[in-house]
Amino acid sequence: MESVSRHATSGICRRCLSSALSNSSYSRTTRPLSQLASPSPQLTSHRSGPRMRAKLAPPKTLSTSSVKRSLSLFGRKAEVAQQDAHDSARAQRVLRSDDLFHSFTHSPIPEIRQRAAFIRQHAYCPHPDHRMTRAPIDPGQTPVSSGNVAAAHVDFECPDCGIPVYCSEQHWADDYEAHLQICDTLRQINEDEHDLRSGRFFPEFEYAGPQMEEAVVNMTNWDTFLYTREFEAINADRSMRQVTRLLTYPLTIGSILHELSPYNIRKGGRLTPEGLKSLSALRYTLHPPRTGGGVGIQGLRPEAPPVRLFILGARAESSLPRNVWVQLAHLFPRGKFHLIFIGPESMANRDDEFPLPPRTASNPFGAIVEDRVWPTMKISTIVDYYHTLHKTGHFYPYDPYFDCFVMFHPGLGHPASSHDWAETVPLLLETKAPILVTGYTQHDMERDIAWVNKTCHGEFDMLMEPGENIFRSLRWDLNDLDPQDISCGNWGVWAFRGKRYEATRKEDE
Known part of the structure; x- marks a missing residue:
């Protein structure tokens, strides 16, 4: 059947085939991934943390295995639909996979620049010279700040992580050893945020379909x-x-x-x-x-x-x-x-x-x-x-x-x-x-x-x-x-x- 499907579609141009697939019930709906897992800085609170901006309506997806096994006139429609999604993502791509690290303040993504402005307006410098502005995150820690200098908002971005963390370059240099404990993680957060808005195709968001009861799920990790x-x-x-x-x-x-x-x-x-x-x-x-129930009258079970x-x-x-x-x-x-x-x-x-x-x-x-x-x-x-x-x-x-x-x-x-x-x-x-x-x-x-x-x-x-x-x-x-x-x-x-x-x-x- 697969060979018949290939011969049946060999004489159809790509544009016609894509048009037919867009009307097919098996076509996938692609959504902007920046709306699925990106936090909203304006809604961040002390207990909710970064929020994800997500839309309610679910994409109409089928399991990857069922799409690959589907037999119809368009035997390779799954591959063509995926290639079309790749083409559209490539046309809208903003950042390459090797160009994800950018300063928050000078980011090519407007949402991240707005987030940097929000951080500058609300976050305080953690240098010990400033007066205490918050309680320690961990009770075993020493006080975050114990000096007599008035508290100041962050303004200097660390060149290694690209996130505003201190009020000045001098305070960043003085407290660099403490900042090193989280600098690598902050850089990872920076790159993940840019990756979400890079415009790339996200195959990892193509979720699996229903699970066969005979197939055991392993939840070790x-x-x-x-x-x-x-x-x-x-x-x-x-x-x-x-x-x-x-x-x-x-x-x-x-x-x-x-x-x-x-x-x-x-x-x-x-x-x-x-x-x-x-x-x-x-x-x-x-x-x-299992009760042996069915769709008929005799198969009715409580x-x-x-x-x-x-x-x-x-x-x-x-x-x-x-x-x-x-x-x-x-x-x-x-x-x-x-x-x-x-x-x-x-x-x-x-x-x-x-x-x-x-x-x-x-x-x-x-x-x-x-x-x-x-x-x-x-x-x-x-x-x-x-x-x-x-x-x-x-x-x-x-x-x-x-x-x-x-x-x-x-x-x-x-x-x-x-x-x-x-x-x-x-x-x-x-x-x-x-x-x-x-x-x-x-x-x-x-x-x-x-x-x-x-x-x-x-x-x-x-x-x-x-x-x-x-x-x-x-x-x-x-x-x-x-x-x-x-x-x-x-x-x-x-x-x-x-x-x-x-x-x-x-x-x-």
Whole structure:
């Protein structure tokens, strides 16, 4: 059949073939990648970090293997469509792969020049001669600054990393030894930002399609996962950093809930006995046994309701392209999901959808419902605080077999955001459902755990010991309010839930 297809297309000119492919249902939709994973400096805050500017509508993609195996009149349409995408990207290319390092201030990319201006207006020089302007990032560090010179905004760009870091060249030279600790990472951030806006073709954003149940997924690390999920080979470190920046959100959840999870109760697996109980309930729901059901009347079988994932304090993750979240559905072929993004910032970077739906009797909280994301996945977004919804009983009843809470970088213990969670966390413990929490850094994670211990001491069980997330983002991010503060998405992960008291009966003597 392949030879017949080649002969059938040999007499068609390239322009006609490209036109036919553009109308074909198998053609891929290419989106500007700078909108998928680029942070927005104007929206950077002390706890949210750099945000990703992403559009809501998912590209209509098929798995690479299914496209390659498709048999039709245009047997080589996948290769031609990919070549056309390469040609269009080459025509719009701004930077070459060997020309990605540029000064932020004099960058050829307007967005990066605006970001440099934002950093100059808000970030302060970290030289010790200046008065202290912030608390140390790590409690074990010495004070950031202890001098008597007035604080000054950064103005001098390091020639090695190209990012404004000090107020003057003299202060940069005096404190050069301390700057060397993060200079290489800042340069990597610089090049990754320019790479996103270089206009090149991004094959790493062509995600894999549905997974065959007979093909086992290996979740040992990023490399084994991408290989067993039949992603296109990613041979460059920079491409790996770009793709993990987005996939870290669904994979962090999937790696914990999957039956082949790398987190287990064995030594070093970090799962506690209570965690095994909670996650076993969810895994039982997400991996249902085969029942022999079918599409006919005789094949009707009772099915479990979808697992509800409440993503609280949602920010950048709510605006991810939907084909990124669909990767979570591909990990559980027979499971069903209902993702519920909740938080006052859950509509950030989704300006195309405003104004929000009106609050009516049938939709009391003005939820935005997307029920066509995937046959087994539904997404709802509610711009409100969770404790407000909880008190109304809108999601009642809660079941540990079907409910799970997720908080990406919530800042539970941060002085500027802990008050937002003071009313929410005790209500979460009442549900007895597992709560997955991630952190930007080890200090950020430990600060959240200390706050929960202080606020709800004795009322929660630890499900997973804190530690580095296997599926963390490999790309580092820069806090525009403080260039010394670098972190990566979902660096660490831990889990807890409300304590369950086992009732025992005392036998009469």
